[in-house]
Amino acid sequence: MLDAVRHLRRRLRHDERGAGLVEYCLLVALIALVCIGALAFYGSSNSGGLNRSSSCIRAAHDGEPLPDSC
Numbered sequence: 001m002l003d004a005v006r007h008l009r010r011r012l013r014h015d016e017r018g019a020g021l022v023e024y025c026l027l028v029a030l031i032a033l034v035c036i037g038a039l040a041f042y043g044s045s046n047s048g049g050l051n052r053s054s055s056c057i058r059a060a061h062d063g064e065p066l067p068d069s070c
Contacts, residue, residue, distance in 0.1 A: 043050070056070040 052069045059066050
């Protein structure tokens with residue numbers, strides 16, 4: 001029984017398969033934070049453009065005539 005536990009501990013100590021997944025998750029989280037930060041920083045100065053784009057997309061989706069600002 002002790003030999004089996006030692007063997008399992010030795011095998012798990014050298015197993016690094018999950019390390020790559022953790023690195024990718026951290027990278028995706030960092031990219032998401034940068035995107036959110038950029039939107040928060042530039043969003044206030046660009047809100048008019050985003051609102052216009054939103055109304056154009058909404059009108060096109062609903063089949064209504066497009067506003068003049070499109």
